[in-house]
Amino acid sequence: MKTKGMDSVLENFSRAMFGRSRKDPVCIICGTTKVCPWHFRDALSRKEFGISRMCQVCQDKIWNEETYD
Numbered sequence: 185m186k187t188k189g190m191d192s193v194l195e196n197f198s199r200a201m202f203g204r205s206r207k208d209p210v211c212i213i214c215g216t217t218k219v220c221p222w223h224f225r226d227a228l229s230r231k232e233f234g235i236s237r238m239c240q241v242c243q244d245k246i247w248n249e250e251t252y253d
Contacts, residue, residue, distance in 0.1 A: 198237070211239035 186194075191206075198206045202213060210217055216239050224230045224240050232243055 206237050211242055212237035213242045214239060216241070 195206050198204060198212055204210065204212050204215065206212060209219060211219060218239050218241075219233060219237075221230055224233060229240055229243055232238065236243070238246065
């Protein structure tokens with residue numbers, strides 16, 4: 185469980201690195217709005233979005249997996 189302090193650090197980092205808020209319903213890296221549960225391959229990918237705020241495509245690029253559209 186994240187504390188308010190941890191949330192604040194993550195929010196500040198996201199804004200500084202990507203110019204986006206973690207609260208926005210978009211991918212933190214590319215800005216796509218494809219972040220609904222059905223846009224993700226599996227439960228682990230949905231959980232990763234909750235942590236990193238990355239869409240499936242960006243997760244695949246980061247983790248060097250095959251990209252599915």
